[in-house]
Amino acid sequence: MHDDTRRRLMLASAAALALPPLVARAQGTKLRLGLMLPYTGTYAQLGVAIENGLKLAVAQAGGKLGGREVEFVRVDDESDPAKATDNVNRLVTRDKVDVLIGSVHSGVVMAMVKVARETDTLLIIPNAGAGAATGALCAPNIFRTSFSNWQPAYPLGKVMIERGHRTAVFISWKYAAGEEAAAGFKEGFTAAGGKIVKELYLPFPNVEFQALLTQIASLKPDAVSCFFSGAGAVKFVKDYAAAGLKDKIPLYGVGFLTEGVLHAQGDDAEGLLTTLHYADSLDNPRNKAFRAAYTKASNNMEPDVFAVQGYDTGLLLAQALDKVKGDLSNRAAVVAALENAVVDSPRGPWKMSRAHNPIQDIYLRRAEKGVNKVVGVAWKALEDPARGCKL
Amino acid sequence: MRWLALPFDTFAIQLLNAVQYGLLLFLVASGLTLVFGIMGVINLAHGSFYMIGAYLAWSLAEHFGNLGIAIVVGVALSLLIGAALEWLFIRRLYDRDHLYQVLLTYGLILIVEELRSIVWGDDVHAVPVPDWLAASIPLTDTLSYPVYRLWISGVCIALAIAMAFVIQRTRIGMTIRAGASNREMAQSLGIDIRFVQLVVFAVGIALAAFAGMIAAPVSSVFPGMGNQVIIICFVVVVIGGIGSVKGALVAALLIGLVDTFGKVLELEVAGIPVLPELAGMSVYVLMAIVLLWRPEGLFGKRAP
């Protein structure tokens, strides 16, 4: 064999040998996940649940995503939109995270979306339902694993009509999430033939409901539909019952009404019908396995819908990163992998809509003895209309 | 301009709501009236002790199985906390500008919130209404009124009377007022001013916690609940006139009215909806109007 050919062959085989280690090196660097979540303040509990869920999914994937070790970088966003851009810049510019994950407060998420769009960073939203994030402001690099505010509210109208309620009052706080939920509910309820007598709003986060409950009592609608969460939800449900309205005018709500606060609401929540994309009591093996694993992994904490959303964020990332073998440099391939993933979630399998929001079943749940019992599926494979999204 | 009027029976019930809310506000602000109004100490962390009270009510009621006992123990504990705070921090600031009190108590808000998170976690909790107060009184065919709310109103009225009596008519009250208006003279009369200040501050903290405990069954118990009430408490004291218990009561009732009717009346000016859209502004508009009209508040003494 000629010397030159031999050398060339050797070089070629050396290159062939060298190639896999090169790829392995790309995979070898740690994958940096930037968590921007509330760890202090009113939503601290939600931030912790999301992080626990995410970490469980990563642990179940063997502590690696797409073959790469995972490193978490955390920032407490304090649910303060005024500090949001600064916080997200820290993760993107200083910590150079590969994927940005957050957050709970929708004002904070709007700031994250802004930065993600400008810097073309991958963003996965594990909670906040701000419609614009997967609507008018949708982008190839922005995904959501939770819900849009429209989504769980829309089927509620049909549910109420089916139960014979033709007129309704809607009540919420005066803030973006409440108004978007109102729009979803209104659309569903009117489409099913119902009539909204009145929409009532309280200044956020005012919890003095008595004046508006008096108004509901004098309006005498067939039923009331509402959007509240957290401590406000506890107080609203208790006040509604204490005013004697519970047995006279049935109360319905977007599922956050009874999410994570059912024990605090006690008997006053008994029998409440709500719609949401998850229920603790979902009777499928996937959910049971998840719940057992979560409880074991997080110090006997019970998982809730927020934990599921965090968990699904992990599942989604694991699947997409496996597909691209941990290589995030080819953005188109990464986006395609995220878009085509079918997430085997405790809430039931779901995949992304064209606007990158889950197409998912919305369940009808009844609160019974401290548990949200699944009554049925209120809407099968519901997709957010994503108005204004040009993807 | 367009108003939407209310039918009379609804109006009457809304009036009841307004009074009831106003009285609750007075209860929450009562400790601040004492500490801010009479001692002249701005305690931004007043709301934090309202929150601590609610958490104490919840955890002690679980422990003792009885809200009454929980309240007694809780009040004793918060008196101790208040005394400790006065001894450690507040007494170093009496002679300084209000600015430093604002700053110190702002820091206390952050500290108390984190300690609450460490001790009790970040969950929302409910405190059950005691059985003997759990009933409701029917008002219309659809609406009834919870007895516990009426009971709170009763407690508030009793507290207002007791405070006015103690401060205006008793020896202790005279000592407090003397100490507040002229420290040197009080001292020369043989009053241990330091001790009086310690007691008054501790009582103020205990009142905040007491309000939290009484309100816990209707408000529920949650992180950050103090921050929601603190500003409104200052509004109560300032509208009423600093140092006036009567003023605080009147102001609280006024705010109750404005808040309640701001949410239910409909008002349009030149086609732009003003109420209830901007109901969140109503209380602050009231405060601004009162202070521009009478800078010292409704019942405050005119500045020299």
Added chain:
Amino acid sequence: MSAPDKARHLRGVVAALVVLALLAAVPFGLDKFAVQFTTRVLIMALFASSLNLIVGYGGMVSLGHAAFFGVAGYVLAFAAPDYEAANLWISLALATAVAALLAAAIGALVLRTRGVYLIMVTLAFGQMLFHLFHDGSFSGGSDGRYIYVRPSANLFGWTPFDLDRHVHLYYLVLALFTLAVAGMAVMLQSPFGRALQGIRVNENRMRALGFATYRYKLVAFTLSGALAGVAGYLAALQFGVVNPEMLGWHLSGSALMMVILGGMGTLFGPALGAAVLLLMELGFQALTKHWQLLTGAVVVGVALLLPRGLAGIARLATRAADD
């Protein structure tokens, strides 16, 4: 001016120039994040300095100063068309003017009160505006509004710099901050500035001397509101987002904290306070989930032990050096 005074004055000018030179060098030595962070520090320093004008020099404590900051930010958001750039100079002038007008209007009403009542009534106006922007439908509600395209610095067809580049933005902020502080320094030496400081010490005496104290206070309040507006405008420009929390009392509270931490009534104290507070938050967050416990402890410590702020320490040190 006595000789030691003159020496101290000179030393101050030299120190300021050294700091300015260091700040001007920041983009050369530090990475993008550090430059962005310093930009934010400078914006907050400007905001705190504007508050210092009324709190430190005028003796008027406000707990509603964020209103002017936030409103100016919203002015930029309203002035910027969705897909085009607003003009920097026009929108900056507009935002500053709106903040100044608002401050003049609010000041005209609130400056009739003083002391604790002034703290509370400024708080009331601040909260009023917060709710207006939070609940009103014109402002984008609780989610706030976006500024999609950064303003262009076009000046009669000539564009001296590009605000999409973080270094350019940094120098603009540094320039405006320097201008503002220098302007304040000159103003404080002027008869107006001396009268203002006289009012802080003893308003009744100044009135007896024939000064229309209310008018002096109102002018200072308006100036301070305008400067807060410049800071708010720059914050909106840097972040590209405005939200109601920009007007909230928490921001007013932090600004007050910066002023006191650094040293009330000193020219550079508030800026120092802003830098220290922001750096502290950055550091504490890395330490523990309960980082606000540490921030709270520092705040309490400053209130108790450092009434004159960090500048107080510096003054003690220089005095010791002089003696």
